[in-house]
Amino acid sequence: MKICVVGGGLSGLVSALNLAGTDQVDLFERRPIAGGCLGSYRIGDYWIEEYYHHCFAGDARLLALFDTLQVADQLEWLRGSTGYYVDGIIHPLTSPTEILRYPHLTLTEKARLGLLTLRSRRFDVAALDAITAKEFILDTLGPGIYSSFFEPLLKSKFGDRRDEVSAAWLISRIAIRSDRGAGGERLGYLRGGFQYLIARLCEEVERQGARVMLDSPVREIRRDGDGWLVDGKAYDAVISTLPPQVTAGIAGIDIAPVPYQGAACMTLALDRDVTDGIYWLNMKDAAPYGAVVSHTNFAPLAWYGEHIVYLASYFAGRFPEDYGQRMLADFCRRFSVSEEEIHWHRLAVDPYAGPVYTTGLGARLPAYEEHGLFLAGMFSPPNYPERSMNGSVIAGEEVAKRVLARYPDG
Ligand SMILES: Cc1cc2nc3c(=O)[nH]c(=O)nc-3n(C[C@H](O)[C@H](O)[C@H](O)COP(=O)(O)OP(=O)(O)OC[C@H]3O[C@@H](n4cnc5c(N)ncnc54)[C@H](O)[C@@H]3O)c2cc1C
Missing domain, CATH: 3.50.50.60 (FAD/NAD(P)-binding domain)
Structure with missing residues (x-):
């Protein structure tokens, strides 16, 4: 055949x-x-x-x-730490102490968030397909956690379509990421x-x-x-x-x-770390990227000899031509990096990077x-x-x- x-x-x-x-x-x-x-x-x-x-x-x-x-x-199997960038400040959010110190959620909100994470593997995902992630979080955790924690995540991942995304997607993401020790998630890499x-x-x-x-x-x-x-x-x-x-x-x-939605991802290399040792830094502040992913805060720096950073973003419709330049300029300004410090940078754009759930x-x-x-x-x-x-x-x-x-x- x-x-x-x-x-x-x-x-x-x-x-x-x-x-x-x-x-x-x-x-x-x-x-x-x-x-x-x-x-x-x-x-x-x-x-x-x-x-x-x-x-x-x-x-x-x-x-x-x-x-x-x-x-x-x-x-x-390596450790992946996370953080949140809010009002120009990097907040580490990996260990229980870091989470307790995070100022943008109340203690009650943190406890509710922790409980949802613990319960996340027990939800019937099929039943959550009919409810939006927004409705689900507003109902179960309230507007404070939605606007200060989940909305920025949904926005960075799905942009203007964030309100249409199902709770099935959100809960399965929480469940998969709930396997974390005090040092961060255990993630595999070759x-x-x-x-x-x-x-x-x-x-x-x-x-x-x-x-x-x-x-x-x-x-x-x-x-x-x-x-x-x-x-x-x-x-x-x-x-x-x-x-x-x-x-x-x-x-x-x-x-x-x-x-479907598109992804635009800028990869760049420099001599130093700019995310305080954090692997995955979610951006709450408005930026032309939703996360800064410092690959070499995850995989050993010695494998590469330079720090590798991704600027991650998703888009719908036509991809703006000058977007790569805007990402780079914003990154340099926000993280006090001069363009001369960047050894190389590449932009990958895929209009079909994944379904919008x-x-x-x-x-x-x-x-x-x-x-x-x-x-x-x-x-x-x-x-x-x-x-x-x-x-x-x-x-x-x-x-x-x-x-x-x-x-x-x-
Ligand atoms: C930003 C990003 C981050 C991700 N991170 C992770 C992660 O950390 N962990 C994880 O498990 N998964 C991750 N994924 C998902 C994972 O990469 C995908 O699920 C998987 O690689 C998809 O493989 P695929 O073959 O189904 O689709 P694709 O990789 O899209 O393959 C389709 C192929 O078809 C080719 N093609 C298109 N048109 C034509 C044509 N006309 N003729 C011939 N060929 C054509 C394309 O060039 C492409 O090579 C990530 C994806 C993205 C975009």
Whole structure:
């Protein structure tokens, strides 16, 4: 059987890995590099992700993939500390003492927040899909905690669409992040970066006979008898890992759209730390980025020889051309950094960086097969109510199983 996989991110590569031994697989990736959202820059002698990444102890399928590809020996469990930037001041918020000292919540509000965190794993996430995160927090914790704590987080993550986001998303985020000791969350990272995983995936997929074609955007998918023509080439089955509405456009079929947002992420390097040792600094003050993620306050500085910082932001609609400059200028002014101190900077922009988890989305996700076309990606059920590397690994595995079940004789 000839199978075409569209997209060389985790979902596409994992589906190709699961089919390559039994079928003839061609994978098409639009960009000159594989990895999709998990793509990396090569800087001197190291790799660094275009978008900050870490994994969690509960990411069972991702961790199993590390074993399969023999990259597990590169996995390090590191501590990720957090903080909040309010009125020009950095507030560490990792240890119980730091949380107690935080001046922008009352003691009662902190206690309520702590209780919600403890209860977060016990909620029925499906039932929370119908309620907005805003309604849920206002009802359970009150307006003070909403405006001083959750609204800035929702705003930095979903911008103007924050009021439409479901409580299912919020509670699952709190639950996943509730596993923290006094020194911070235990988060996984690969020595050598997640590029190590992507490179091993490509190597293994190709070793099993599949072709990974970079710089190869797919422009058209058409029905051809029982099979498909992908840019004129015949295949028995096609797996698309692109957003449903993009697949619908190039395949000329009707698939319900999933609301998406874009991400713009500035990565830069300098000689010193500017976030007081904090890994993840959320911005409450208005800035052209919602968080400052100091990668080298998480992964050891010695791996890179310079401090690496991400300025993280999400956007809807058209991305403003001068946005990168605005991010950089704001960062330099706010953190008293001169432009000469910045060794290098790169801006990554992806208009389809992840779904916006609006209420009711759980019931509207596309199936793994629509009109005979196979679909897997950030919009698949394992990536609800938050997309992740683990979710995309499962989606890739699941869609491969469905292809094999549909064509049992190969
Ligand atoms: C800012 C950010 C931070 C994140 N942080 C984390 C984290 O810390 N932990 C975690 O677990 N997850 C994180 N994620 C999520 C994780 O990166 C994704 O869930 C996962 O990588 C998505 O993989 P995918 O293959 O499903 O989609 P994608 O990575 O989007 O892959 C789709 C691929 O299709 C390609 N493509 C598009 N159009 C075409 C075309 N016409 N023809 C051919 N190819 C095409 C794209 O170039 C891309 O490579 C983060 C994501 C972002 C954006």
